[in-house]
Amino acid sequence: MAVYVDxxxxxxxxxxxxGRRYVMSHLFADTREELFAMVDKIGVDRQWFQRPPGTGLPGMKASWEHFDITQSKKRLAIAVxxxxxxxxxxxxxxxxxxTFGFACHPDVALExxxxxxxxxxxxxxx
Known part of the structure; x- marks a missing residue:
């Protein structure tokens, strides 16, 4: 299991x-628990969680579970x-x-x- 940034x-x-402009990347993980543990570790507020409707969790509507994070938070995530x-x-x-109902490493999924x-x-x- 792992956490990824694209x-x-x-x-x-x-x-x-x-006057502020951010440059964002996606932070995602094999499990929701890993995703939340990472955002807690790097200081991203869970209110920015993006998820499909109907999950019963607070957050913004999206087609998949992830966070959009700034490049400074991306560097922190990679560091940890x-x-x-x-x-x-x-x-x-x-x-x-x-397609298969479970996650694997993104490079394996690509293959x-x-x-x-x-x-x-x-x-x-x-």
């Missing part, structure tokens, strides 16, 4: 602080054990969880997704 560098202009992965690997990790795509392409080839 390579996304999305700009964000907060409405509560004029988070693994940096590409955005493509993060997307594959989500695909794997939705699995690509092999699945190749197999489907072979099946439909004339």
């Amino acid at each position: 390579t996304m560098r999305a700009g964000f202009l907060p409405t509560h602080v004029k 054990g988070a693994v940096e992965v590409s955005m493509e690997a993060m997307a594959a990790w989500n695909w794997h969880r939705e 699995k997704r690509e092999s699945t795509r190749r197999a489907k392409a072979t099946e439909t080839a004339p």
Whole structure:
């Protein structure tokens, strides 16, 4: 089990602080417990939790459970054990969880997704 940060560098202009611009990445984990333990460790407020509706947990609506974190928090997360992965690997990790119902390392999920795509392409080839 692990916690991950992706390579996304999305700009964000907060409405509560004029003139400030943040650059954000996704923080996600194999389990919710690991995710919450990490945000507690690096000082990210749980109010920023993003999750699908219907989980019964407070937070903002999203298609998957994660936090958007600043680059300074990303550096802290990596320093205490988070693994940096590409955005493509993060997307594959989500695909794997939705397809198979469990998480694996994002790079493994990326390989699995690509092999699945190749197999489907072979099946439909004339």
